Amino acid sequence: MSAMRPTVGLFVTCLVDTMRPAVGFAAVKLLQDAGCEVVVPAAQTCCGQPAMNSGDRSDAKSLARQVIKAFAQVDYVVAPSGSCAGTIKTHYPELFDDEPEMAAAVADLTERTWELTSFLTTVMKVARVDGRYDGVVTYHDSCSGLRELGVRPQPRALLEGIDGLSVKEMEMRDTCCGFGGMFCVKYPEISGKMVDAKADEVLATGADTLLGGDLGCLLNIAGRLSRRGSRVRVRHVAEVLAGDIEETPPIGAPRS
């Protein structure tokens, strides 16, 4: 690795790839601005979390092997998601605990893997990102990022550089939004109740924008907010940091 320009392999994540590529491009811009060379290995699909959380260890392992291989050459692996980065960092070692011969490759990958905002602040030492966003923002800390990777101060620190933006925190900011991957379709009624409570929290702040670092949760909360007729704009934090808000309407909003 060149100390000056590390090569970062972007782990796009399946949700960003399919539902909101804008988040991926925002991540690329932030990484490049921070001085990284960004590559996107073609042989990536999904980190395997849906299989892992459904008890399907064998498929989860195949997908994990695919990730290990696809990202073998880069200095860092960065994902615009705490959930996917958390799967790689905290769960791959568990997944392969019965295959000691995989331990070295897994450890090598987990050490290089980061969630986007924590990579920017911790590894690239980005102190501030300049930009402008006019709005009062509330921030949803996604559970895996928060508890598996300790992502909470990093996105907030980065948002401090954005002019016109102020943050209004939710009362119960560390409760789950009810997404939970397959959970939300397996137990839709319970999930619906949880996301409704989260929507209440968001609305109670009076913020006009909800940001977060995980598209799964954001799709869930945005979907509930729009079902309730709310006008709160929902975006991935990378979009605001990268200044990519003109091009792409907020999550779930019509193209104007």
Place this chain on the structure above:
Amino acid sequence: MQSTARVFPDNAHRAMGDVNLQASLARFSQGFPVKRRLAIDRLPEFDSLRDAARDIKNHTLENLDFYLERFEEKVTENGGRVHWCADAESARQTVLSICRESGAHTVTKGKSMIGEEIGINEFLEEHSVAPIETDLGEYIIQLRHEPPSHIIAPAIHLSKEQVADSFREHHAEYPADRPLEEPRAMLDEARTVLRRKFLQAEVGITGANMLVAETGSIVLVTNEGNGDLTQTLPQVQIVIASLEKVVPTLEDASTILRLLARSATGQDLSVYTTFTTGPRRPEDLDGPPAFHVLLLDNGRSRMLGNEFREMLRCIRCGACINHCPIYGAIGGHAYGWVYSGPMGAVLIPNLIGVDEAGHLPNASTLCGRCEEVCPMRIPLPRMLRKLRDQQFEKKLSAKPVRWGLAGWAFVARRPALYQMVMQIGVAALAALGRKRGRFRWLPMASGWTGARDLPAPQGFTFQEMWSARGGRRQ
């Protein structure tokens, strides 16, 4: 207790429609977590105590046979008796035969989850012994013939008014129009009624929060003092406890006590913490002449030998339940058996079978808040995943789920195919949803769209755009 875990979704549905329950849950979800936080902030060494407690329990479980035998020796030395019970049936029979020997008609009971687990009340009633619950919450649900809905707050699902109604119905000796609006009035009434029972009972049954191997003591923690009256007034005391309750020393017990109440209710210590060692000695002023301890296995030794051993560190503080958003949405009865919340979702399948209770480990977002607060550092989400692994291996998960997963994984393992499929899929979806930016309904996606809109995708995949823009691949 007969399990209804199999119909968990129906139970949950009913619970979410129960106005009283929902009001109670809304109050409850604010209470304990806040108090716990405050209590912990006052104790800087809390996290190092957690490590110490985890190590104590790990060591004990490692040497469980040794400590249990030592406990038995000590109890015997003190003049008490230990009964080893492999399962619920043998525990019930043992309790009954002790009651018969002592000619008991009335038995007072302190709150005991093991009592619930073995269904001791129904069993004693069937055999003409009247069990009287003396913990206020347990007393209330006994009147209402309901199981507890929380391991430390068994009647948390009820409103004041529901409790008052039950008192009016069952305490016929009081005038029907007496005022019972205030909790204080209900408390006083329960106290008077229970006081008579305390004096009447020939046998007292309690659980145990811990068993101390070095002294043969049992440790009982309550907030109402009912446990002490249950232990000391009758002629015969029976303690029912599961194997993993043992700790090596008094010192170890106090380490765990420092975590227990703080994690449970946010108290520094519960109001009463009682160490009881053997039957009444000649110089004692009170206490029962006969002292029995039932050590119940009921699935514990199996867990000791498998990947769920860590669950045996559980001290039943309820913190994981108090912080669980699923419990907060549906309450405890929906889980369908004695326990609830994250600890229940791990324990119940282990105790009554993953085929019976298969929903429970799945009905979780694995958000990890339980593990974050568990004083014994039990990796609850990891245990839930392990149960899911078991289900998948045994092919217990629903067929459509398994097939869907297999199809998806087949494609996801082939990046080129995957990218083509996704490209076509999102283009089609975006074409349908372009105008509104979201879907209110989609075929086969009603699980999602029942409660929320589905934001429409942008219409192209990141991967195809990256290629189109000539982005670097390696």
